[in-house]
Amino acid sequence: MDIQINTSNAVDGTGGFNDAIEETTRSRLARFEDRLTRVELHFSDQTGGRETVNDKRCAIEARLAGEDPITVTNEAATLDLAATGALTKITSALERHIGKSTGRKGH
Template structure:
């Protein structure tokens, strides 16, 4: 499973935070690793450098073997909260899709 993290120009894409988010994603999606080929994370600040409510957006796209990609997004006040919420959403979506395919 390859994880790629992209940020816009207003969010610093530090190696440390990229490694942290990659490890969170890997840990959360570990049991689906054989079904996932690639994860792309897109972080952006909706209103630039100004402070705002729920202005950090995290979009996660998961590419599953033999299926169409799944994309979800989550908005929060901080990068950490946006990523954590998006990880929960993508995990639930993948559980649903893989669970349905295994029942058939």
């Protein structure tokens, strides 16, 4: 599973931020690792640095082998909270998708 982290110009993605997010993502999505080819995380500040409520956004695109990507977004007050919420959403979406594709009667 390849993890790619993208940040907008208004987001400081340097230092330990990328490493911490990558480690958290690997940990949270470990059970899907054999089915995922790539996970992209996109971080942005919706207000360009002005402080407002829930202005940080994390969008996650998970690519399953041979299937269309699954995408979720989450907005929160901080980048960490936005990532945590988006990871929760993508985990649920993957569970639903994989459950539907493997849980059919007679298959």
